[in-house]
Amino acid sequence: MAQVTDKLYFGDNNTEKVHQLKSQNTKLVEGGLQQSAIVLLPPQTPSWTGGTVSFTLKVDKDKPNYLTSKFWGNDITQNRLYLVCEGKQIGSRHLGDVDMLDVGSDAPFYNDRFFYTTTPLPLSLTKGKSQIQVEIRSNGPIWGYGQTWDKYQKDMVEPTRGIYAIYAHTNPDFVPDKKEKQGTAPASKNRKSPNEEVLTLLKERVNKEISGLLKASKPLSQVQMQFLAKAYHTQWSLAYHNPEVVKVSLKGIDELYKKYLQNPKLAYSDPATWNADWFGLGICGQIIYLLRNELVSSFKENVSALTISRKEAYTAMLVDCRVSHQQNRRLYTNQSMINDLYGIYYANKGLQVVAPEKASDENKVLHYLYESVGLEPWLSSDDQQGKPTKTAGNDYWQLTAKGLTKELGYVGNYGEVLDWVAEILEATKSDLVPNGDAKIKIQAEKIALARTYFRYPTVDNEGNQAMRMETIVGWRDSHYPGDVCYAQRPSWDGGPFQIATATMNPKLVAYSQKMLMENQFFAVLDEQMKNQGFRVTAGLLPVPEQYEKIKDHQPLSDEMPLGWKQPNLVFSDEEDGVVVIKNNQEILYASLYWRARSAINNLARVHYITPNYNNIATVAVDEKFEDSGNTYSVPNYTNMAFGNGGLNYPDGLVLAHAGEKQPIAKIPTGMKYKIGDENPYAGRANFYQLEYGSYFIVMNNSNNNIDHVAIPKRFQKAENVANGQVVSSKEVSIKPMSTLVLFAK
Template identity: 45%
Template sequence: MELVQRANRIVLLIGICVFALALVEQARASDVVDSLQFGNAASEQSHKLDARQSETADGALGQTARRILPRSTDHWRGGRVTFRLRVDPEELNYFTAKFWGSDYEKNEKPTRLFLFVEGKQVGQRHLGQIDPLDIRELHPRFSGRFFYKTLPLPLALTQGKTTVEVGIELHGRIWGYGDTFERYQHNLDAPSRDIYQCYSHTDPCFQPDGNEVQGTAPELKVRREPGEEVIKEVRKRINQAIKKSMRSDRIPDLQTIRFLSNACFEKWTDAYHNKEVLERIVKGIDHQYLAFRKDPTIFEKEWVGAGEAAEAIRILAKPLRFYVDKPVEGTETSRREAWTEMFVASRDWHVQHRRAYTNQTMIVDLNIYRCNRAVRYLSPRMDWPERKAVGLLHEAVGIKPWAGNWDQRGRPSFPKGKRYMQLTDEGLTRELGYVGAYGEIVGDFVRNMYESTRPTLDAEGDPEIKEQLVKIVRARAAFRYPSLDDDGNRAMRLEATVGWRDWKYPGNVMYGQMPTVSGGPVDIAASTEDPILTGYAQQMLTDNQFFAGWKYIAGLRNTETLDTTLRLPRVYEWIKNQPPMKHRLPMSQGQPNYVFADPGVGVVAIKNNDDILYVSLYWRARYAVNNLSRVHYLTPTIERDATVFTEARFNASGDFYEIPDWTNMGFNKKHEDEYKKEGLNLATAGMRLPIAKVPASQKDFKPGKENIYAGKADLYLLHYGPYYIAMNCSRSRSFSFDVPDRFLDSKNLVTKERVTRSKLKIRGKETIVLFQKP
């Protein structure tokens, strides 16, 4: 027995030596400082791995891996594996973990992995400057291939050291809108995603050793189903909903009022020119007025106010003329007088309480406009002129500067200054930085604005809003990249990895427009009839993802979804009858090389042959400049998701922001006390970040308050792999920067010119992207 044990030890020592030699060869080929292969006994022992709360796994492509296990099913915190990893004692170090891109959660039990260094948590758990190490979600990340997640290690924890203790811990999923801790932080009911390998390195763009096994992209196929049967299912569901509403003892709420109003003009519905439905809508608006009379603040509690009921009046203007001069049921007040009072109150309160963020002000201003349209119909002498009312919409969509709240005399406050626009010059929303899914819904809002400005149902709406709507969708088209859907079919997906308010990776399948409860995948194309957006819609039809998008919406069971799917038969007939368009989404395979850059939010999207690169240079810097960028880099064989340090130049204010010890969110202390009970501490707590000089026009700013300018630099310089990006975010300043030696005689992908000079000048709002083949 002793001889067997001795032989085993010899074999293990030989394995460790072989592994060490492999590391030496790897270090020679790249900047990797150290590497741990999970599931490999020699590698794990040489790194002093404590894996008591995990298990080994037979991974993809014959590779070994390890998964971390829950401690129990009645707690959100799971096991933690710890190990020693070598680091560079002087340079900034990065940590990269390797995962299998086809590994995703099929049973709606997503988990998260968190990185710890010297016992401290790296990054926050939700929408922080540094993401969790892994967010396992409900879609395959990179089918058939591996993806690599890179996080920066705080310099203060590695400086002067040659090794550090690293931990990877399993936590349960998070619902970001949970109002209680139990609704926000869910307990564990599944193990982690398999972890294959981890590395320490000093180059922000991790390059795996050429001998590592990598996968291949699956063969592309076109989705076969669903098809036109979805239209039949939608029609059946909508007519059932209409019948149910008519038989119900409940008075229609605001969303039901709008749904029934729109249904009255769809010939195939049971509501079409149905007098009983019309009377039920009138009864619903009466009910809203009676609730308002009982509590005049009722419409102050929601951003939409009385806007949904007001929209019903626009839609049903002609048939309602037989009802408006009759009294509200149970009163002696005419509907004209009563409803006018309600809409005026909602309009006037909300214009004094507008919202500063783009999507929020769009919701508020749209419903202010709707209320004014209803007042114009009911009591023309009490309405605002169209120019004044539509001006609010123009502010919300970035056609003119946003003026903020009005006082009681109708004078705007301009809290952001008289030049602040809600959209960038390129057409993206100014939600601090680039936002993915959260930013997509503005298309629905702006489409609703355009529809609400139509003088009649078949007339054109406001031409400036239409033009801006097209601009918004065209700008966002850069943020769809080729991928596969959950069933392995050809698709385009939303870029969410570099999104400030995204936490589900990858993004949803979408083409021109995101399928949501409030908007179908080709609604905007049908409303505007823009040829480029029509081409995007036809691409969706070619990939047979059109009905899949609509089926997804139909499965979201609520009243707003009914109002959206009501449009399906009409928009399908429209798209079928359009002549073929040549336009396709710019990141699609076979399309020309392409660069989209928006200095307004610090984001770049690059298609360079088979490479796709997204970079948010200005990354979740809500309070101060953090010198961090988020990178999403896709090649045919590898996906990289990295948070990296960036050179940033800016005018300093002289003030600083000290990072608080919040492990949950970087912008809110919500639920922090619950996490502190577990003894968790943030690795970067106490770090002081410089605050950029904020324009004097920002009247409501003070240090420590979230602001679009406080954390944004004027110039960003990022070297990532074969790319060097320079972005000048200022409008008028010019800068000079040194071109790294590697990029002499490189190509500027923006201008298509060769770069031979060692120093370049970059003008205001200019972006330079240098590429040098590896």
């Protein structure tokens, strides 16, 4: 339990006076459970920054210190709060290993209850001091992909989330005083609406798009033709077996070839496609494959207004696409999957139709997909002779053995590659192989089932029963809380039932049926449809058929792993350094390998869920690793914590951790590496040990036994959460690639 050294309650005159509180452009409000809170207000003249509040805070002069903030779980804001201590900024603004005080939320964070965020304070700022000066500043929302100031940093136009209290403490875990009100969970109830009328609107939207494209006077882009080619095989759509689809597709592909003649780089990157260099002209190969029976007779004809046959023209494009994407593969899992599926596999699928003699053997291109879905080691790009360059070494895998992506540790939203995994499986289906490649199908099920440990029971925005995806401990996540999600998170390109219907795995079907039972399917779909973009429209096309497949399937009763009535469990993935603990009515997510992109940082990220309150914490963790002998000097990146630090902010702040020397773990032989580069091994330890609240977690990420691990005194007669057995010992041995979780009541 945290040893609290100081408390500040906003709205309490006594504690405000003791802490020498000063504020500018703020307001005191009555918030959750009639408790007082301070909100930081937007500026009167439009600007990116708003109100501030400053105060003194007592700290321990010898021990590491933490600062915990108290917020009301019903508040929704996109504004951001960050800490300045002793004149220095704590943490980076975007995806730092130490996060901002509050990055906002897209929905109520924890309905009708409080939640707490815990931030570590650098020892360099507190050592030898009994008191420090603290300031909380406010900013408007950011868009992380913005390349200019106006696109990246938005003006602050509304008040921040209310801040109720600030606590200073020395232990990593924070437990609120029992005297403080915490609220209670909303009464259990299922959502009443919306219902099937959403599907009617969906079909109207999709058919309207189809009608417009078929009437278009200009040649269509790849993604537009792809949408029509898929709709050509969708019975309820206006494009179903419509000969106009074939006509506009030929016209569009002919136009693509003409553009390719002028700019051969189009084969690698088509600017009319999102994330252009992930797809190249591979989408064209998919279109040709989908319409193969209808297009085959036209290949002998010339490209419109040219004296070259379509066979020759299309072959040139697709061969160029396949080769360029073999030579320019991508490290991150989702990008690797897209590159290999479209740039290589579908380009080759198109060649199998147009010019079988130019197509690579199916097994040869299939191995690229095997690498991307984690069935084989990922061997990087090919060289000019077609041999793998192995820039990540001989043994780098895109997914962990348990089925999670590695980017670089556990990832929530961006780790949800189920849409692409489902597409890969669908791409391998044929009349001869109706269920798709057997190995990929098994792997797809493993990946999807591994993700289900990262759905926790809670409520939606209106207090209805729901499962949410865990994002708090995700490396690339900044949108909290996670989306309502069961078997699969809906995306621009896929619906909630996509992976379940692609595999028909009984558990995934059951989890999808649970989504229907709790009436969250239509609500999620309704939310998805608020995005009016074409990409979302195209992604909606298969949803009605997927819905019918799940609805009409015999009822299955499998409960999701973290359901409150389920047995206690521990799911750990040592390769990602992440652990999931379900212990009666508590859930604990911990990312022990936390945003350590370039070196060992000795930090972990925790999300602790109880019935009455919720904790988010970045805390110190004990690590053991094989030292490379090199060190990394933390750069002064006050904005983005990666790349080149992103745009510079005009406030002139210095990062509190800037200049710290962090050790670099040993990099595997054969992997290209330079100090400062983002690397999957530079910050990864072989052993992690975390004591948080009533839990003692020990994780062995190595291939060797770790013996004589000392157990803290209060855990020497504790329960092993995984099996319920009591462990009575002063030390323990941890097997390779395994995790032990002890619980002290």
